[in-house]
Amino acid sequence: MQRRTFLQGLAAAGALSGLPFSFAHAMTQTGSVSVESLPKLEGDLTLYLGRGEGGLYENVLKAIEKRNPKLNLKIRRGGSAALANTIVAETKAGVKRADLFWAVDTGSIGMVTDAGAAKPLPDDLTAQLREDFQYPSWSPVTGRVRTLPYNTERVKPEQIPESVMALADSDLKIGWAPAYSSFQSFVTAMRILEGDKATKSWLKGINKHSKKYAGELGVVMGVERGEVDIGFANHYYTLRLKSGKPNANVALAYSKSDAGCLVNASGIVALSDGDLPVNFIRYLLSHEVQSYLAREAYEIPLVQGVEQPQGLADLSTLSPPEMDLRKLADLRPTLNLMREVGVL
Amino acid sequence: MTTTLKKMSALVLASAVTFSMLSSQALANGAIGDHVNNLHAHIGEYTEEVHWLESKFGSVVDAYEAKDKSLKTDALIEYWEEVDFHSAIETQYVPIYASIWQGIYGVKVAIDEGKPVADVRVEQEKLNHALWQALGAVKLASQYQKKGLVNKVQTTEKEPTTGPEVIDDIKTRLDRVVAKYAEQLHEVATTLVHDTYLQRFEGVEGDLIAKNAALVEDLEKDFNVTLPQAISKDTGVDSVRKVVESMQAKLDRARALLVEVEQSRKDVF
Numbered sequence: 001m002q003r004r005t006f007l008q009g010l011a012a013a014g015a016l017s018g019l020p021f022s023f024a025h026a027m028t029q030t031g032s033v034s035v036e037s038l039p040k041l042e043g044d045l046t047l048y049l050g051r052g053e054g055g056l057y058e059n060v061l062k063a064i065e066k067r068n069p070k071l072n073l074k075i076r077r078g079g080s081a082a083l084a085n086t087i088v089a090e091t092k093a094g095v096k097r098a099d100l101f102w103a104v105d106t107g108s109i110g111m112v113t114d115a116g117a118a119k120p121l122p123d124d125l126t127a128q129l130r131e132d133f134q135y136p137s138w139s140p141v142t143g144r145v146r147t148l149p150y151n152t153e154r155v156k157p158e159q160i161p162e163s164v165m166a167l168a169d170s171d172l173k174i175g176w177a178p179a180y181s182s183f184q185s186f187v188t189a190m191r192i193l194e195g196d197k198a199t200k201s202w203l204k205g206i207n208k209h210s211k212k213y214a215g216e217l218g219v220v221m222g223v224e225r226g227e228v229d230i231g232f233a234n235h236y237y238t239l240r241l242k243s244g245k246p247n248a249n250v251a252l253a254y255s256k257s258d259a260g261c262l263v264n265a266s267g268i269v270a271l272s273d274g275d276l277p278v279n280f281i282r283y284l285l286s287h288e289v290q291s292y293l294a295r296e297a298y299e300i301p302l303v304q305g306v307e308q309p310q311g312l313a314d315l316s317t318l319s320p321p322e323m324d325l326r327k328l329a330d331l332r333p334t335l336n337l338m339r340e341v342g343v344l
Numbered sequence: 345m346t347t348t349l350k351k352m353s354a355l356v357l358a359s360a361v362t363f364s365m366l367s368s369q370a371l372a373n374g375a376i377g378d379h380v381n382n383l384h385a386h387i388g389e390y391t392e393e394v395h396w397l398e399s400k401f402g403s404v405v406d407a408y409e410a411k412d413k414s415l416k417t418d419a420l421i422e423y424w425e426e427v428d429f430h431s432a433i434e435t436q437y438v439p440i441y442a443s444i445w446q447g448i449y450g451v452k453v454a455i456d457e458g459k460p461v462a463d464v465r466v467e468q469e470k471l472n473h474a475l476w477q478a479l480g481a482v483k484l485a486s487q488y489q490k491k492g493l494v495n496k497v498q499t500t501e502k503e504p505t506t507g508p509e510v511i512d513d514i515k516t517r518l519d520r521v522v523a524k525y526a527e528q529l530h531e532v533a534t535t536l537v538h539d540t541y542l543q544r545f546e547g548v549e550g551d552l553i554a555k556n557a558a559l560v561e562d563l564e565k566d567f568n569v570t571l572p573q574a575i576s577k578d579t580g581v582d583s584v585r586k587v588v589e590s591m592q593a594k595l596d597r598a599r600a601l602l603v604e605v606e607q608s609r610k611d612v613f
Contacts, residue, residue: 035613051547055506055606063612077503079543179568181542214568217553221561236550244554292612297550 031128031305032287041068041283043276048087050080050103050266056297057102064283080108081329087271091117099272100280102141105185109138109267110326119270122278128285130315133265133302140265141284142299145318146186148253148260149223149238150230160230160253164260165194167230168205175211175219175231178343182216182234188334189259192327196337203341217241224250232260236298239311243298252312256319263320264328265302379428380435383486386428393427394479398472401451405468409461417452424448433478436485438519440478445526446581447471507548507602511595514544518588518595521571526581533575533584541567548602555601559594566591 041064049057065073076083080103088111090097103109112118118137126134133140148167150160161167167174177183191199211228213219219231220238226249235252242248254261268284270277283289290301298309308314338344379386400423407415424430424444434441450467488494504513517540524533545567552560566587574587 051503051543055510055548058505059609060612067613077505213564215561215564217549217557218561218564221557237553240550240553241557244557288613292610296609 032285032290032301032303033128033282035067035283035286035288038282038286039275039279040070041276041279042070044072044074045099045276045280046074046076046097047100047102047280048076048078048083048098050083050101050105050108051077056293060284060289060292063289064280080104081111084108084111087112087117088115091115096271099277100268100270102266102268102284104266105328106140106265106267106325107327107329109269110324110329112269112271113137114326117269117271119273119277121270121281125278125282125285128303130302130304132320138267138269139281139285140267140302142290142293142297143263143265143302143315144300145235145254145312145315145320146182146260146262147233147235147238148230148255149220149233149250150253151223151226151228151249152251153249154226155229157251157253162256164190164255164258165198165202167260168202171209172229173209173211173227174206175213175222175228176206177213177216177219177232178338179214180216183232184331184334184338185264185328186232186259186262187338188328188331189262189321189323191334191337192323193259193321196333200337200341203338203343207341207343220250224248235300235312236309239298239309242311254313254318257321259321261318261320262323263300263315263318264325266299377428377431380431381489383432383436383482384490386432387483387486390429390432390479390482393429394475397423397427397429397475401448401468401471404455405451405461405464408455408464415455417455420448420452429479429482432482434523437478437481438516438523440474440481442519442523442526442581442585443474444471444478445523445528447474449526449528449581504544507551507606508599510544510548511599511602514540515592515595517544518591521575522581522585522588525575525584530575530578534572537567537571537575548598551605552598552601555605556597559597559601563591563594563598566594 047061049061061073061075065071076098078086083101084103087098087101092115101109101112103112120136121139125139126136129140133143148160148164150157155172159172161170187199187203190202194202211222213222213231216231216233217237219228219233220241222228223231224241224245230253238250238252241250268281270281285303287303287306290303290306293299294301294306294309298312300308300312300315335344379389383390401420404415404417404420433444447467447470451464451471454464454467485494504510517536521533521536521540524530524536545563549560549564571584571587571591574584
């Protein structure tokens with residue numbers, strides 16, 4: 001953990017003496033900071049942007065540019081993994097084209113940090129993040145959690161086991177989307193946490209009393225219609241469905257300390273030294289941007305003191321497993337296992 | 345065809361060509377020459393190529409009719425890949441490009457399977473029709489290009505940045521799925537469907553769920569089950585095209601919803 005109180009010594013105070021008062025004051029706070037107190041961004045910045053929530057990330061970038069007319073932001077867009085590979089290759093070749101990398105998944109971030117391309121972030125920045133999401137060389141932006149959406153007419157919360165592994169032996173009818181990438185990441189987490197043998201047995205067990213859907217929205221809608229009792233899906237499908245249909249017969253349950261409640265995060269890495277990339281990251285962690293992504297995309301804000309999307313259990317009440325999320329990048333053994341069992 | 349019907353077809357084609365060109369351009373397999381950004385100067389050449397193709401395709405069918413044992417139907421594909429007109433139509437209007445491939449394989453398969461000459465001639469007629477229709481589309485595109493109404497064909501793919509732009513891009517990619525299927529590149533077509541879903545549709549489905557969850561679920565099924573199955577079961581170009589056209593109609597509804605979402609969105613700051 002890096003969380004620590006900033007400005008503990010005179011040296012730190014001296015380092016802040018040249019900054020605007022409001023920003024210097026904001027840096028002494030842990031938790032979210034208003035964009036009003038952040039320094040203006042000036043100069044050239046190249047961002048590699050992994051595809052995310054449609055136009056929402058784009059809207060954030062446009063808003064930052066509008067607020068900072070002297071910022072010359074160049075954006076290269078692509079898949080997160082492909083951009084991470086590019087950054088690794090550029091680093092090996094000694095060529096640096098990007099100043100920042102904003103990826104939708106932690107696996108892609110891991111490729112870049114493992115390659116030694118990431119620059120360390122200042123303590124006051126990482127201290128803004130929730131305690132479990134503070135890292136020295138990258139900053140999570142928002143999160144998503146694996147959930148168990150269940151039909152409120154067919155299932156009582158007490159019928160749902162706390163362990164996702166126990167669902168394989170339950171008599172609940174289960175909806176799943178084995179071909180879906182988020183589900184495959186979840187199975188990868190299970191492999192890492194429980195081992196291949198237990199995961200194989202779990203897949204076989206679930207397969208006996210499950211119904212397959214093409215995607216995880218399909219799972220949530222199948223649950224809501226009562227085709228199945230419970231399902232596996234990222235949290236935002238249920239929240240979005242309920243925002244359009246508040247009386248939908250679906251609610252969220254969470255398993256405890258296992259792959260069933262895995263939290264994955266989008267994140268950003270500074271690839272260049274200097275204040276500009278770091279200050280750009282501060283904008284993404286600002287109260288306004290975090291609230292916007294929570295409100296519009298139902299993503300989980302990972303900065304302290306920002307309200308979560310409506311309908312989601314407080315992150316502090318969840319117990320995601322302790323694991324290195326970067327390991328989720330290697331899907332191949334998972335796909336092989338799923339094919340072997342016959343669920344793909 | 346009546347005059348009115350011809351005019352209507354031209355109008356539909358014109359709007360479709362415009363739409364196709366205004367959308368971000370995906371690229372042909374193989375090198376694309378500079379000629380695609382200067383179509384007007386090459387119309388004469390393209391016209392010659394269409395005549396040449398018609399003649400060459402005809403000679404293959406003639407050889408089949410004459411029971412020429414040295415006949416190789418792969419020549420049909422080689423002729424098509426030899427001409428500049430190939431990338432001209434591929435970069436301007438993918439649906440007709442797909443029809444040309446469908447026509448080429450229609451003739452090829454009919455010959456390879458030893459069908460009666462009359463059946464092969466029917467396929468040849470369809471192929472010729474697609475070629476001339478394509479030339480019409482390229483001529484029309486050249487007019488738009490000359491007036492500066494369309495962007496240059498890009499040599500790298502342009503990423504859409506708004507929800508409605510993403511939908512336009514998905515529709516263009518689905519046209520390419522039909523084209524790749526018609527080229528008999530089934531794995532490429534399937535990968536394109538998968539990538540389009542993951543890299544494009546997943547990014548906009550969130551906004552659509554609150555507006556019309558049933559529509560999103562329907563499209564999820566189309567992307568993950570209906571279209572991949574139509575390709576893997578090899579149900580034919582017309583069948584795959586039908587699935588794609590049905591998806592494109594649903595995507596038009598999705599686009600309208602995303603425009604509403606964009607208009608009602610609050611500012612970030």
